[in-house]
Amino acid sequence: VCSAGDPRAGTVMAVPVRELSAVLPAHDEEGNIERTVREVTAALDGLGLDRFEVIVVDDGSADATPALADAMAEADPRVRAVHHPRNRGYGGAVRSGFDAARYDWVFLTDGDGQFDPAELAVLLPLADEADAVVGYRRDRADHAGRRVNAWLWAQVVRLVVGIHVRDVDCAFKLLRRSRLVEVGPLEADGAVISAELLLKLDRAGVVVRQVPVSHRPRQAGTPSGADPRVIARAFRELVRLRRAMHQPATALVPD
Numbered sequence: 001v002c003s004a005g006d007p008r009a010g011t012v013m014a015v016p017v018r019e020l021s022a023v024l025p026a027h028d029e030e031g032n033i034e035r036t037v038r039e040v041t042a043a044l045d046g047l048g049l050d051r052f053e054v055i056v057v058d059d060g061s062a063d064a065t066p067a068l069a070d071a072m073a074e075a076d077p078r079v080r081a082v083h084h085p086r087n088r089g090y091g092g093a094v095r096s097g098f099d100a101a102r103y104d105w106v107f108l109t110d111g112d113g114q115f116d117p118a119e120l121a122v123l124l125p126l127a128d129e130a131d132a133v134v135g136y137r138r139d140r141a142d143h144a145g146r147r148v149n150a151w152l153w154a155q156v157v158r159l160v161v162g163i164h165v166r167d168v169d170c171a172f173k174l175l176r177r178s179r180l181v182e183v184g185p186l187e188a189d190g191a192v193i194s195a196e197l198l199l200k201l202d203r204a205g206v207v208v209r210q211v212p213v214s215h216r217p218r219q220a221g222t223p224s225g226a227d228p229r230v231i232a233r234a235f236r237e238l239v240r241l242r243r244a245m246h247q248p249a250t251a252l253v254p255d
């Protein structure tokens with residue numbers, strides 16, 4: 001099979017992405033992070049980019065993740081490690097990854113290896129027509145309970161802030177960095193960051209393309225999406241986001 005990133009496909013010249021910063025949030029991912037970084041690096045290597053970097057955002061991990069991230073950064077100059085002294089949450093990790101990114105395009109994916117970075121080749125050519133190319137999970141490789149939770153959450157997000165993207169929380173996003181800078185600082189520390197990001201991009205008029213991607217089971221570690229504190233924070237931040245997004249609009253309505 002010839003993918004868009006494959007020189008045999010003859011489309012490499014058409015790909016507008018020449019340099020890319022991959023951002024990988026990682027909280028206690030000692031069982032996954034090395035494999036994930038290796039896979040991401042190999043995938044990016046195969047795309048014929050001019051330059052790239054892989055940024056591991058260790059979000060105050062209590063396991064071997066920080067040491068592994070440092071060792072990989074030491075061994076490969078294209079890998080960088082960013083550390084949070086304390087755990088800040090998924091949104092905090094995404095934000096510091098975005099801040100650390102130096103190249104024109106940012107590829108956000110999870111440090112737990114649930115996505116296949118080779119599929120970035122499918123997203124890249126679409127960057128020609130959209131400044132945000134985001135994945136949606138064709139089939140979620142999660143347990144039924146987790147899937148129900150995720151579905152409910154997606155409905156709540158849709159109702160509360162009105163986002164019409166198929167899979168808001170899919171951690172497979174290619175974004176033009178200048179548009180990230182343009183939308184201004186993101187504020188959520190938790191899972192709401194994904195909704196905040198898409199909402200702000202939409203308000204800024206950024207064209208978003210959606211692409212089906214695969215999703216693989218977690219190989220090691222435990223999912224934290226169902227942690228009651230994570231959920232409580234998500235709801236708090238969702239309400240805050242709604243307020244923030246609706247205020248300017250109502251203020252502009254002439255009386």
Ligand SMILES: Nc1nc2c(ncn2[C@@H]2O[C@H](COP(=O)(O)OP(=O)(O)OP(=O)(O)O)[C@@H](O)[C@H]2O)c(=O)[nH]1
Pocket residue numbers: 024025026027028029059087088089090093110111112113114142146218222223224225230
């Ligand atoms: N949950 C969580 N994840 C974090 C945090 N900081 C960074 N991450 C990373 O964010 C990514 C997504 O978290 P996951 O717990 O895998 O969430 P998920 O993929 O929606 O669900 P599961 O994989 O089923 O847990 C992973 O790579 C985590 O390591 C944090 O404070 N909480």
Ligand SMILES: [Mg+2]
Pocket residue numbers: 110112114218223
């Ligand atoms: Mg995961």
